[in-house]
Amino acid sequence: MPNEIIEGILEAIRLIFTFDPEVWGVIEVSFRVSLTSTFLAALVALPIGSFIGLRKFKGKNEITNLINTFMGFPPVVMGLLIYLLLSRNGPFGELGLLYSTSAMIIAQFLLAIPIIMGTAKAAIESVDPILKETVLSLGANERQLWWELIKHSKKSIIAGFLVAFGQAISEVGAVIIVGGNIRWETRTFTTSIVLQTRMGEFGMAIALGVILISITFIVNYGLTRLQARVD
Amino acid sequence: MPNEIIEGILEAIRLIFTFDPEVWGVIEVSFRVSLTSTFLAALVALPIGSFIGLRKFKGKNEITNLINTFMGFPPVVMGLLIYLLLSRNGPFGELGLLYSTSAMIIAQFLLAIPIIMGTAKAAIESVDPILKETVLSLGANERQLWWELIKHSKKSIIAGFLVAFGQAISEVGAVIIVGGNIRWETRTFTTSIVLQTRMGEFGMAIALGVILISITFIVNYGLTRLQARVD
Amino acid sequence: MNLLEIRNIHKEYYKGDKSAIIVLSNINFSVKKGECFIIIGPNGSGKTTLLKLIGLLELPTFGQILYNNKNLINISRKEKVNYRRKFSFVRQKPVVRNTSVFNNIAYGLKVRGMRSIDYQEEVNEIIQFSGLKGMEKKNARSLSGGEMQRVAIAMNFVISPELYLLDEVSANLDSMNLKLLDDFIMRIKQDKEKTIIMSTHDPLEAIKYADRIAVLNNGQITQIGRPNEIFTAPKDEFTALFVGYENILYGLAELDKATGLSQIKINDLIITAASQQEGEVKVCIRPESIGIAKEPPKNTSYRNTFKGFIENIRELGNICHLIVRCQSEKFLITITELSRKNLKLEIDSEVFINFKATDVKIL
Amino acid sequence: MNLLEIRNIHKEYYKGDKSAIIVLSNINFSVKKGECFIIIGPNGSGKTTLLKLIGLLELPTFGQILYNNKNLINISRKEKVNYRRKFSFVRQKPVVRNTSVFNNIAYGLKVRGMRSIDYQEEVNEIIQFSGLKGMEKKNARSLSGGEMQRVAIAMNFVISPELYLLDEVSANLDSMNLKLLDDFIMRIKQDKEKTIIMSTHDPLEAIKYADRIAVLNNGQITQIGRPNEIFTAPKDEFTALFVGYENILYGLAELDKATGLSQIKINDLIITAASQQEGEVKVCIRPESIGIAKEPPKNTSYRNTFKGFIENIRELGNICHLIVRCQSEKFLITITELSRKNLKLEIDSEVFINFKATDVKIL
Amino acid sequence: DYLNAQNPEKITLATTTSTYDSGLLDYLLPKFTEQTGIQIKVLSVGTGTAIQYGKDGNVDVILVHSRSREDDFVNASLGVGGVPYGIYRACVMYNDFIIVGHESNPANLHPGENIITVMTKLRDAIDNGNMTFYSRGDGSGTHSKELALWNLIGVDPETRWKNQPDKYSETGEGMGTTLLITYEDAEAAHEGYTIIDRGTWLSLFEQYTTLKILAESIVGENYLLNPYGVIPINPILYPHVKYVSVCRFVGFLTSPYGQDLIDAYRKNNQVLFHADFGTCDHDTACTTTADEITIWKPYQIEFADLTV
Numbered sequence A, B: 001m002p003n004e005i006i007e008g009i010l011e012a013i014r015l016i017f018t019f020d021p022e023v024w025g026v027i028e029v030s031f032r033v034s035l036t037s038t039f040l041a042a043l044v045a046l047p048i049g050s051f052i053g054l055r056k057f058k059g060k061n062e063i064t065n066l067i068n069t070f071m072g073f074p075p076v077v078m079g080l081l082i083y084l085l086l087s088r089n090g091p092f093g094e095l096g097l098l099y100s101t102s103a104m105i106i107a108q109f110l111l112a113i114p115i116i117m118g119t120a121k122a123a124i125e126s127v128d129p130i131l132k133e134t135v136l137s138l139g140a141n142e143r144q145l146w147w148e149l150i151k152h153s154k155k156s157i158i159a160g161f162l163v164a165f166g167q168a169i170s171e172v173g174a175v176i177i178v179g180g181n182i183r184w185e186t187r188t189f190t191t192s193i194v195l196q197t198r199m200g201e202f203g204m205a206i207a208l209g210v211i212l213i214s215i216t217f218i219v220n221y222g223l224t225r226l227q228a229r230v231d
Numbered sequence C, D: 001m002n003l004l005e006i007r008n009i010h011k012e013y014y015k016g017d018k019s020a021i022i023v024l025s026n027i028n029f030s031v032k033k034g035e036c037f038i039i040i041g042p043n044g045s046g047k048t049t050l051l052k053l054i055g056l057l058e059l060p061t062f063g064q065i066l067y068n069n070k071n072l073i074n075i076s077r078k079e080k081v082n083y084r085r086k087f088s089f090v091r092q093k094p095v096v097r098n099t100s101v102f103n104n105i106a107y108g109l110k111v112r113g114m115r116s117i118d119y120q121e122e123v124n125e126i127i128q129f130s131g132l133k134g135m136e137k138k139n140a141r142s143l144s145g146g147e148m149q150r151v152a153i154a155m156n157f158v159i160s161p162e163l164y165l166l167d168e169v170s171a172n173l174d175s176m177n178l179k180l181l182d183d184f185i186m187r188i189k190q191d192k193e194k195t196i197i198m199s200t201h202d203p204l205e206a207i208k209y210a211d212r213i214a215v216l217n218n219g220q221i222t223q224i225g226r227p228n229e230i231f232t233a234p235k236d237e238f239t240a241l242f243v244g245y246e247n248i249l250y251g252l253a254e255l256d257k258a259t260g261l262s263q264i265k266i267n268d269l270i271i272t273a274a275s276q277q278e279g280e281v282k283v284c285i286r287p288e289s290i291g292i293a294k295e296p297p298k299n300t301s302y303r304n305t306f307k308g309f310i311e312n313i314r315e316l317g318n319i320c321h322l323i324v325r326c327q328s329e330k331f332l333i334t335i336t337e338l339s340r341k342n343l344k345l346e347i348d349s350e351v352f353i354n355f356k357a358t359d360v361k362i363l
Numbered sequence E: 001d002y003l004n005a006q007n008p009e010k011i012t013l014a015t016t017t018s019t020y021d022s023g024l025l026d027y028l029l030p031k032f033t034e035q036t037g038i039q040i041k042v043l044s045v046g047t048g049t050a051i052q053y054g055k056d057g058n059v060d061v062i063l064v065h066s067r068s069r070e071d072d073f074v075n076a077s078l079g080v081g082g083v084p085y086g087i088y089r090a091c092v093m094y095n096d097f098i099i100v101g102h103e104s105n106p107a108n109l110h111p112g113e114n115i116i117t118v119m120t121k122l123r124d125a126i127d128n129g130n131m132t133f134y135s136r137g138d139g140s141g142t143h144s145k146e147l148a149l150w151n152l153i154g155v156d157p158e159t160r161w162k163n164q165p166d167k168y169s170e171t172g173e174g175m176g177t178t179l180l181i182t183y184e185d186a187e188a189a190h191e192g193y194t195i196i197d198r199g200t201w202l203s204l205f206e207q208y209t210t211l212k213i214l215a216e217s218i219v220g221e222n223y224l225l226n227p228y229g230v231i232p233i234n235p236i237l238y239p240h241v242k243y244v245s246v247c248r249f250v251g252f253l254t255s256p257y258g259q260d261l262i263d264a265y266r267k268n269n270q271v272l273f274h275a276d277f278g279t280c281d282h283d284t285a286c287t288t289t290a291d292e293i294t295i296w297k298p299y300q301i302e303f304a305d306l307t308v
């Protein structure tokens, strides 16, 4: 059946170059949701994760363990929890956020946090302790030390960020529950692919997959160039 | 409605302690599939990823980019591709692997590879080049150098492995397409949760999520202890 | 007043099997403001560990570190940073940050909140001074061992701390760069507000800079005192063996314009030295290079000849140590047993000691 | 036959802005089997880089490195490993692997395929010899600077390579550990199958060990020759300033049982030294500690007194250099201008030179 | 982005995958929006989820096919504090279920056989290991219907074929996927059967060349019929529900215009759904027909002039 694959690739090219409005809408939603959530998660998780890596304290092992566990938090469950919280009869029902990209961002944000946190922590911990001492002895306060170590381990941290982004853009379980896969509004690549698959439109599903991967490649290419620049 | 959450937790406890055979079956399938695929992926991706991190060669940037992109390979698309390959009239249809745990392992194996590869590469690259030189000058050949660097950066590598495992155990898009969520056979935690959600049984879905997270915690705890031991 | 007081410091490390290694025990000493305090000791004696403790980079197992009478153990993180900013710490094996030489050197000022335009000049000055001109933009990681050592020194000196902690800074430096380091240290020593605590395993370096020396052996301080006390009167055999022997004299140098030589007045003695120096100096004469004669030498190149009496004789196999008193000063002289027998030297013998002006080291 | 031949080696590094820094240029020399070849030069002159190139840890920009007439540039990775296994490389700033001292030292043997039971004894022996006994199980990362240096040395010596590459190995070592290193190097030098290429910025170390010395400055070799050629006849001012001056003589030592002193026969001269040594030796006498007299000294502790003629005089401000020929040997002597005037020393004046047996260094 | 004109009102509809995936809603809704300016956001989920979403107040209206649960939904005693989740229900349309299987037909079904015979043959073939029955096993309308059919011959698959997926395989998936699994049929050498609604079948059957209809509803038997109902969420429970707009939507669906549109909808040249508002006589349990007409009539008026 791999003629579906070829068909899919051709269809992908056609969709992109005919500027299919629906496909472009899906691209927009997917990237807006995934990038926003990953960046927001990085804003929260990078400081905390690297801080945990920086300090020694009681219960650190347990926290490490918890982070590792939450790296494998099932997105469907996350979706459900967010659903229950945002549901009309839930505590934040008043906000009316369900079935919006905001809800999707919240879910993916929470899913990305442990991933970015865990990798940042591991990266900071594998920095040479002598560098740490040197920076301290030069008079750096904790925040400045922390920034130094971040800069030092940026390769691994960016790798963590890319994993989180990759997970977000390709995730489907959570976004479909809290976003609802509403056409023109909250439909992403993955939910769209699920729909097409369910409808037996494998060619179209593959086409969307091909587009997604191509765009991800471009985004990564940009990030990699950036990484090389800061090096 | 967070009483569903409390309900779910209570239900989780009940299910575990009454040794519900269906739940235990689901646990077994989930962990067998995720652990097997992650380990197999590590077997392949660790050597290759670390090797890419070790050497300098032309086209390395492009490969890095590709790996980063494939870190965000959408599981649904992977599921579709594997489906097309294993389906009756696909090239490997004769094997009759579709809707079996083998198919699920193949899909998750392929999904885990770029994650483990990318993190291993980043970890190896952030090792102090002086250590590298020292080991080389002591007469290590490339394999031995490689092993040294692996040992040196095991923290980050284990972090990568945990991300991959976490992704595998919580993934649903691919396993549901190639495994089919068949009761008593290929039903995993996540597909089970999806099913419960679709049936509106949010409490039960949460219960399964709670069990999954608890078990993941225990597995991670074991791995962390192991990591401390090898340190 | 004491700037720093170390009270009963102990430090243990734990091996893999949780058994303790005692690295420092019962360390007590104090350092005055403006002093140059040098810790000497063999490899593994605990010098680096002690400096790290003072630099607040590690915690002692127990004991107190008082700085201006404030105990620095158990202070808050924030206070620790404040104190660390009064100190600097040049490591034995320096590491540098993965950035340019300029940024490395500026880092200490930057973390203290100075803005780039404000430190530009200062940093460039120290770059010039440390002979790193032209390398500012190079990544500090790509420097040679000696260059990196210089960066590490510049990095710490630019922040002009109250207390300099220097851990074997001279390792890796060639003779010219040693001169540079010397300039640096001498500059600091002149500033009576600045205090130095320095470790070394090189006794000569200790003599050169120290106001006081502590001898560390096996984690314990075996002797503390002025350089001449330690080098001429080591308390135990270990110290004696380790420091070697030196004649160290304190005097006032005057330059003789006519000859270009220095005349150093040491109580009743006047010593001639080939270096051109003035003011308070420390003079060092190696016991091996002082000759002994029964009669005053004539027509020789020995600028320094003094009459004296043998106060003490120590036999050490084929060589022996003589302690000769020439007026106010005592000299330690090494000669062969053979010479002693030939010259029939005994306690109270009258002798003439000779040494050349070129052999007088002014430190 | 030449073991190693370096032909026209150039090495450039590239800065961030892609501009090249020439670190080594036009390097040519060869090293014979069994030789101890020492590279001296100031910080940043390129010593480490040169050793790294020989150790196959970096590639030259162009040029050839021949080992047993085989060009090591452009060989396969596998062959490179094979050659690296014939070499050892002790770094200037050693790093150790994050494991026990024992495992660090055993590593070189392990990677060569030896089994644990086979190398156990060997490693223990070298641990004993390097004074690391009792620390075997400690993580090597927790060692002090000097201890780590010893581990690095032991680590490389245990593999008994054909060619030792030693980059400023003595930095960080105290006097006792320098003795240990000395034992190590002397052991190797005795084995005529083993070759040493060593870098240092310490001229004395170079004199001590070198069969031949290359002076590296600013990436170029300015002089290659035997230690006495370089130290007594530096070709340019830079070398002269850098190496300082030393009297280096080669002779045959005999121990005089009665006095416990060595008698060293150097062609027609016999020098007495306080050290107890026999066989072929290198003798070093500092120009500052040789005294000059117009008459033969009587009743003094100077064991060595020779009559000679002044061959040459070099004036250097308040001091001057005299070259005095005593029979077959020439001595360089530093005295003050004042002494020279007082003694009315001119070229061809007859003089007596004096130095003490305790002041003769046998290397 | 045709929907985002002058900030119109939006209502949310939760429905089952069969109505959405068949393309029916994409066909109907633009016509409704065109007429009223009201936009409809569609959540295409399982019947269970759709009902749950309704109960949670997260949607304004549901369109589902599980009559007993629909009745519970409008039952005041099963609501919150005596208030039902939905006040009124309307029959909209129906299609029927069919049993499909591979051409080899190991259960030996023949056209025109009544449902008891069909189910008995299937049971025996399963017991003999000749075939695998693929059940959706997801509590969906189709699944409930299937269980009811087994119940006709006194079989409880849950106990009879427990943990025997080679005989009775629960896919836990939607209709499309279950059909796909039946087609792929890895368990038994392409001898799988399943039950499916005709709408889904008609939109998918072309791809599954070896599958064919082996049993369907015969005249006089209602067992295989599949009615869809629409229920607005009770605004008393959830004041944010846009009840008026929802009622206009129900009016649209039940109006002659809406009903004609449903009947006119074709996929692969086949009729997928049959409109049945006010003529719901195929289910004896449907006692509401008369009430429905009275309640929804007023809302149908605005669509009275429209024709397909």
Ligand SMILES: Nc1ncnc2c1ncn2[C@@H]1O[C@H](COP(=O)(O)OP(=O)(O)OP(=O)(O)O)[C@@H](O)[C@H]1O
Binding pocket: C142, C143, C144, C145, C146, C147, C148, C172, D013, D014, D021, D023, D041, D042, D043, D044, D045, D046, D047, D048, D049, D050, D092, D201
């Ligand atoms: N990777 C590199 N990139 C750029 N410049 C480098 C690199 N490595 C070394 N250099 C430069 O090459 C020069 C020679 O360095 P090298 O380490 O060989 O000196 P060295 O003679 O060993 O000095 P030292 O006595 O200080 O150890 C130095 O100026 C150094 O800054």
Ligand SMILES: Nc1ncnc2c1ncn2[C@@H]1O[C@H](COP(=O)(O)OP(=O)(O)OP(=O)(O)O)[C@@H](O)[C@H]1O
Binding pocket: C013, C014, C021, C023, C041, C042, C043, C044, C045, C046, C047, C048, C049, C050, C092, C201, D142, D143, D144, D145, D146, D147, D148, D172
């Ligand atoms: N983190 C540590 N864990 C265990 N032992 C340690 C640790 N740090 C230092 N030591 C041990 O403490 C002793 C003193 O070390 P220190 O570095 O203070 O010595 P040092 O006097 O500076 O020696 P050197 O002259 O060689 O630099 C050494 O035996 C060393 O092995």
Ligand SMILES: [Mg+2]
Binding pocket: C047, C048, C049, C092, C167, C168, D144, D145, D146
């Ligand atoms: Mg030290």
Ligand SMILES: [Mg+2]
Binding pocket: C144, C145, C146, D047, D048, D049, D092, D167
């Ligand atoms: Mg060097």
